[in-house]
Amino acid sequence: MNYHAIKAIYYFEMARTVRTIMQSIVSPVISTVLYFVVFGAAIGSRISEVDGISYGAFIVPGLIMLSLMTQSLSNASFGIYFPQFTGTIFEILSAPVSFLEITIAFVGAAATKAVLVGVIIFITASFFVPLEVQHPVWMVTFFLLTAITFALLGFIIGIWADNFEKLQFVPLLVVTPLAFLGGSFYSINMLPPFWQNVTLLNPVVYLISGFRWSFYGQADVSLGLSLTMTLVFLTACLAIIWWIFKTGYKLKA
């Protein structure tokens, strides 16, 4: 293992976060606070409890997940896309670094940033609504698995994208709708039966459901299914990345 290389890339990426602190940390926190104000306080006060939990508290796991997913995705995709855009990727590709080390460094940095944002949002939320975490170990597990999985997905998108439009396309047109329709703001039991079944095709449902269960012990789908689906998603991303480096797809001619 080339630990120096992992450290170098990781620090490089983290330094970028510090440099763009407004964009990296402050802006997701502000937008989440706005969600709270609008959905939690203004609209939430008119909604009765969901599954025995106040609406304001009910949306907290979903909101954290929403930021965690979008943050890890955008950080990882931008992190690997930008060196390709500037051409500086040549140095990484010609260095004695294996694909595993490159992936660990980029994905690790993106996941770290997303986790930071998630923790800040968790703390912010605790000022608005009383929070309880019934299963902290599971909470951390889902938290980390989601951050890593979406950072892996972002990494794939960053390699695939050959312009800024494509880089924005997947997060905006695929992940955000899936996250919104994945039960961030509602329990899928609130949907008509037909749409409940359709929703089960959405992978985000399993992540949010598992995460919410770790808070309140209430879930739309079983814990085992949530965990399995998350791991399937993670493995699929790893397999795609392995294939990318094996074939040199978009990275090496």
Add this chain to the structure above:
Amino acid sequence: MRWRVALVQMQCFQCIASLFCSQLWDPMAPIISVRDLQKTYSGGFEALKSVSLEIEEGEVFALLGPNGAGKTTLISTICGLIIPTSGSISIGGFDTQADFRAARRLVGLVPQEMPTAPFEVVKDQLKFSRGLFGLPRNDALVEQILKDLTLWDKKDSPIMALSGGMKRRLLVAKALAHEPKVLFLDEPTAGVDVELRHDMWRVVEGLKEKGVTIILTTHYIEEAEEMADRVGVINKGEIILVENKDALMRQLGRKQLTLDLAEPLNEIPEPLLTHGLSLEDEGRRLVYIYDTQGERTGIASLISALSDAGIRFQDLHTTQSSLEDIFVDLVKVKS
């Protein structure tokens, strides 16, 4: 104290490891060996057609070729940026596929375009390069390299604030930061001014003295003429010539003597026909081509023959065919 000893031991380990490797590896063997290397791009373009090449340790090797000849493809393939279609490459005895870590650790690459991360700080970029190549932090070395390349006063500047010439030197500094044994310079002086070009030549000279093997591609022939020990010419994906530069210049080097005549001639007079002269510029110039390697240049007898024939000249000068002429001839003939 103990951990300090351990640290020193760890640093020594690298030296010992490299010594060990160099013992395993025959010092007389070429540092880079390319065998039957072939690259066909996915579009079907055959960029390299079975290239074989050996680079000796410590030499400066200039790879010449017209645009699109395959220079950059060859370099990029050796450095691992392009996956070869077939063939093998070894660096310092390590195969670039099977033993990619050991092979790549020896190599520094300065690419033709100047890809830089605009928001990064100069000094940090050198540390980054060291880290990528698996080396621990070494601030003294980073300082030395930046000073050698006259970038020290820019150490805390973001890269976007650097001029083109500074960016080029930064890329050299980044490559040197990980202490390569072999340095690839792809068009190191493309688009830089004369002063900077000479600076770059000075840098290359210094590296050569330290025993770094240098492979540079260029289409400025004078650059090869100035710096190289050996010259390789690549055209249409094939190496068409590899030769010691001086030998090449000698083999193909010809001199031309031009005499500006006081009075124009209509034709070359009878007694001078045996000298192989040609008349140019409407009879105002006599041109004599001779071989610098010949036992006799024939100049003395020509001059006395001219004086016997009563031909006076106002001026004379000689020119030597440059590597450029040789190169143009080669590429023309072989294609």
